[in-house]
Amino acid sequence: MASHSLFTPPAPGRSPDPALAHRRGEVTVTVLGRDEHPLAGRDVLVRQTRHAFGFGCIGFDLLDHAVGASEDPDYDAVLAEAWLGLFDTATLPFYWGRFEPEPARPDTDRLLAAARWFADHGVRLKGHPLVWHTVSARWLLGRDSHEVERLQRERIRREVSDFAGVIDTWDAINEAVIMPVFTAEENAITPLARRMGRVETVRMAFEEARAANPAATLLLNDFDMSTAYECLIEAVLEAGIRIDRLGLQSHMHQGYWGEERTLEVLERFSRYNIPIHFTETTLLSGELMPGYIDDLNDWQVETWPSSPEGEERQAEEIERHYRTLLSHPSVEAATYWGLSDRGMWLGAPGGLLRADGSPKPAYTRLRNLVRGEWWLEPTTLRTDAAGRLTFSGFLGDYELSVDGATTAFTLAEPGAVDLELRI
Amino acid sequence: MASHSLFTPPAPGRSPDPALAHRRGEVTVTVLGRDEHPLAGRDVLVRQTRHAFGFGCIGFDLLDHAVGASEDPDYDAVLAEAWLGLFDTATLPFYWGRFEPEPARPDTDRLLAAARWFADHGVRLKGHPLVWHTVSARWLLGRDSHEVERLQRERIRREVSDFAGVIDTWDAINEAVIMPVFTAEENAITPLARRMGRVETVRMAFEEARAANPAATLLLNDFDMSTAYECLIEAVLEAGIRIDRLGLQSHMHQGYWGEERTLEVLERFSRYNIPIHFTETTLLSGELMPGYIDDLNDWQVETWPSSPEGEERQAEEIERHYRTLLSHPSVEAATYWGLSDRGMWLGAPGGLLRADGSPKPAYTRLRNLVRGEWWLEPTTLRTDAAGRLTFSGFLGDYELSVDGATTAFTLAEPGAVDLELRI
Numbered sequence: 002m003a004s005h006s007l008f009t010p011p012a013p014g015r016s017p018d019p020a021l022a023h024r025r026g027e028v029t030v031t032v033l034g035r036d037e038h039p040l041a042g043r044d045v046l047v048r049q050t051r052h053a054f055g056f057g058c059i060g061f062d063l064l065d066h067a068v069g070a071s072e073d074p075d076y077d078a079v080l081a082e083a084w085l086g087l088f089d090t091a092t093l094p095f096y097w098g099r100f101e102p103e104p105a106r107p108d109t110d111r112l113l114a115a116a117r118w119f120a121d122h123g124v125r126l127k128g129h130p131l132v133w134h135t136v137s138a139r140w141l142l143g144r145d146s147h148e149v150e151r152l153q154r155e156r157i158r159r160e161v162s163d164f165a166g167v168i169d170t171w172d173a174i175n176e177a178v179i180m181p182v183f184t185a186e187e188n189a190i191t192p193l194a195r196r197m198g199r200v201e202t203v204r205m206a207f208e209e210a211r212a213a214n215p216a217a218t219l220l221l222n223d224f225d226m227s228t229a230y231e232c233l234i235e236a237v238l239e240a241g242i243r244i245d246r247l248g249l250q251s252h253m254h255q256g257y258w259g260e261e262r263t264l265e266v267l268e269r270f271s272r273y274n275i276p277i278h279f280t281e282t283t284l285l286s287g288e289l290m291p292g293y294i295d296d297l298n299d300w301q302v303e304t305w306p307s308s309p310e311g312e313e314r315q316a317e318e319i320e321r322h323y324r325t326l327l328s329h330p331s332v333e334a335a336t337y338w339g340l341s342d343r344g345m346w347l348g349a350p351g352g353l354l355r356a357d358g359s360p361k362p363a364y365t366r367l368r369n370l371v372r373g374e375w376w377l378e379p380t381t382l383r384t385d386a387a388g389r390l391t392f393s394g395f396l397g398d399y400e401l402s403v404d405g406a407t408t409a410f411t412l413a414e415p416g417a418v419d420l421e422l423r424i
Numbered sequence: 425m426a427s428h429s430l431f432t433p434p435a436p437g438r439s440p441d442p443a444l445a446h447r448r449g450e451v452t453v454t455v456l457g458r459d460e461h462p463l464a465g466r467d468v469l470v471r472q473t474r475h476a477f478g479f480g481c482i483g484f485d486l487l488d489h490a491v492g493a494s495e496d497p498d499y500d501a502v503l504a505e506a507w508l509g510l511f512d513t514a515t516l517p518f519y520w521g522r523f524e525p526e527p528a529r530p531d532t533d534r535l536l537a538a539a540r541w542f543a544d545h546g547v548r549l550k551g552h553p554l555v556w557h558t559v560s561a562r563w564l565l566g567r568d569s570h571e572v573e574r575l576q577r578e579r580i581r582r583e584v585s586d587f588a589g590v591i592d593t594w595d596a597i598n599e600a601v602i603m604p605v606f607t608a609e610e611n612a613i614t615p616l617a618r619r620m621g622r623v624e625t626v627r628m629a630f631e632e633a634r635a636a637n638p639a640a641t642l643l644l645n646d647f648d649m650s651t652a653y654e655c656l657i658e659a660v661l662e663a664g665i666r667i668d669r670l671g672l673q674s675h676m677h678q679g680y681w682g683e684e685r686t687l688e689v690l691e692r693f694s695r696y697n698i699p700i701h702f703t704e705t706t707l708l709s710g711e712l713m714p715g716y717i718d719d720l721n722d723w724q725v726e727t728w729p730s731s732p733e734g735e736e737r738q739a740e741e742i743e744r745h746y747r748t749l750l751s752h753p754s755v756e757a758a759t760y761w762g763l764s765d766r767g768m769w770l771g772a773p774g775g776l777l778r779a780d781g782s783p784k785p786a787y788t789r790l791r792n793l794v795r796g797e798w799w800l801e802p803t804t805l806r807t808d809a810a811g812r813l814t815f816s817g818f819l820g821d822y823e824l825s826v827d828g829a830t831t832a833f834t835l836a837e838p839g840a841v842d843l844e845l846r847i
Binding site for chain 2: 229231240
């Protein structure tokens with residue numbers, strides 16, 4: 002178990018930049034023909050095909066649609082169009098208790114088909130989560146802790162191997178801060194984490210996933226934004242476990258954090274020099290959950306409607322939240338936790354669509370950023386005498402077309418970039 | 425910095441025993457004369473001289489008295505008598521900002537004299553703290569972080585060396601959970617902890633203290649009883665840093681924790697198989713601080729009187745608290761944070777004496793336990809024909825006298841013990 006500490010004293014904090022210069026390139030492209038001569042004075046169509054930043058959403062509600070088993074095809078078609086019209090990164094569900102409700106009968110085929118549908122639509126994928134105490138398999142209860150460990154290790158290797166090449170990003174472990182002292186629901190993972198300790202439980206998740214797919218990007222994910230999560234991260238790094246990405250949840254059922262708190266959280270967690278994913282964001286368009294509720298799962302209500310005032314507030318807040326996240330150089334993805342109010346966690350009005358599939362103002366507002374202000378619509382530019390054209394765009398993938406021929410390129414670094422493209 | 429992890433999966437939790445069998449010995453002493461023959465049918469005086477459990481209190485208010493510089497000798501004499509009549513373990517103040525208010529002029533001589541006074545009265549000693557962000561030296565401000573680190577390391581070595589043999593127990597570092605993100609007061613230690621990270625800051629404290637006094641008992645001490653402290657402990661152990669004792673604060677200005685919470689805290693923190701010191705306990709005999717106050721230091725009041733109802737409540741609570749602490753086998757010391765209301769932290773009525781030095785009910789109640797129910801008063805026992813006598817007593821130090829000759833012994837292990845003593 003000896004291992005070299007991966008904890009390094011943090012570099013000076015990265016400062017947020019609301020102008021987002023760190024996300025933009027100023028591109029000069031010299032367009033060459035097949036004969037290596039510049040194509041002067043030609044109309045060139047430039048268009049962006051994807052953001053470098055991961056604009057994510059859970060894809061749970063589209064699984065049936067993706068595998069052609071929709072029970073409400075019209076609604077699901079609307080949902081799919083709205084999803085793909087805004088997002089480019091999906092989180093897919095691998096809750097053990099639902100993925101393998103009976104031993105040795107995992108839902109692999111269906112999930113793999115769904116994952117491929119997303120990938121075919123240019124969507125990046127993440128599996129969530131490989132280890133968690135909630136929604137754990139009931140059939141693990143009563144088994145010896147060492148047997149549970151063996152099964153947990155096997156399950157990690159199985160999922161990561163089966164989905165390699167389609168899903169190469171995983172929430173390796175979810176909510177390890179509370180895991181060994183979690184009491185709200187009997188489960189077999191808490192006793193395991195209690196026996197092993199948090200760090201060895203995290204090590205188990207990362208080492209099994211890493212062994213099954215050495216190219217995988219592995220996240221440590223938590224809702225606890227207190228010093229507890231900082232201490233856990235430091236423990237994990239001290240133990241020599243490589244964390245590829247740091248997952249921060251932000252279910253704001255009790256109210257929008259605001260810029261100050263969000264930046265304070267980002268400042269603290271960016272000190273570890275690990276890129277940050279905002280993995281689970283919710284903002285309500287209805288009444289807020291009272292602040293005295295400690296575990297969000299304890300709030301059970303008959304109905305929780307979306308309201309016109311709530312929808313206006315949500316739209317304001319989602320714009321502020323995404324502008325704040327993008328302003329911080331350490332954030333490289335943000336996943337919204339549910340597109341539509343239908344089937345939302347806790348029945349909360351946290352969707353960007355209403356339950357009937359119609360867009361709330363927040364959907365439009367976020368789309369106006371992601372596929373508007375921050376997006377290069379297909380644009381025709383004329384090359385100069387040297388075959389050059391210039392444009393400014395967000396980091397991401399682009400296509401350039403001349404006379405029906407198209408070439409793709411990636412804008413990977415901010416600032417001034419010179420490219421030569423042959424077409 | 426490579427080091428072997430000291431984190432070991434915890435053994436099954438230790439169960440509390442309200443009957444305190446784990447703190448009692450059933451002793452059979454065979455008393456032998458100089459000629460090795462049993463002294464049959466003789467009257468033997470047995471008395472306890474100290475508890476194995478550390479019944480502690482801060483000794484801050486007795487420093488002047490101890491060095492013969494009291495400004496109120498009558499009051500201080502009352503205080504000293506009350507202190508020594510209940511406690512056997514003192515915490516002495518080594519707050520850097522007060523101990524060394526100007527560079528290179530530490531308060532060593534006075535503190536050493538005071539410490540010797542306590543030791544001469546049979547009192548065990550602990551120094552508090554070697555590293556802390558609060559009450560830090562103001563003259564460190566503006567210095568480069570590496571310079572602060574050098575000075576901090578030197579200060580640890582200096583104090584631990586200068587006091588070795590008199591003070592061999594230290595709070596090596598205080599409140600490391602919040603240290604790097606502490607914002608309430610500008611200080612030079614927070615930026616240091618921020619640069620180094622928590623674990624390396626803890627390592628600095630422990631390695632310098634250990635180097636200066638390899639026999640020292642070193643504590644990690646914190647007020648944060650959340651999962652954050654668990655995660656920090658796991659990080660420190662993963663980093664191969666030996667924690668001799670775990671310090672848990674329990675300033676209950678916002679209300680007594682109650683048995684359930686106290687045992688829950690003990691259960692979680694006893695998993696690390698490190699003996700626990702309850703290092704800082706306060707219970708009020710007046711109005712409680714409102715629960716919405718986050719940092720206790722933020723509560724500033726003109727007067728905060730002790731009240732008759734409050735004193736009854738405090739007496740009840742202190743008995744319940746100490747019975748709970750002693751019931752848990754992992755707890756080996758409990759330090760009360762201030763004997764008298766005069767000079768109490770925050771001006772709170774948390775003393776066991778009123779500001780005029782008169783005992784509150786809590787003093788009497790605690791004394792009735794510590795030097796009553798849990799104590800062996802001088803007792804005359806007659807040896808049987810084989811020179812044997814039996815008694816039941818709390819673990820600790822004892823004296824046995826026959827005909828004016830006295831011998832000392834230590835009852836170190838619970839359960840049945842057979843001893844032979846020559847006198």
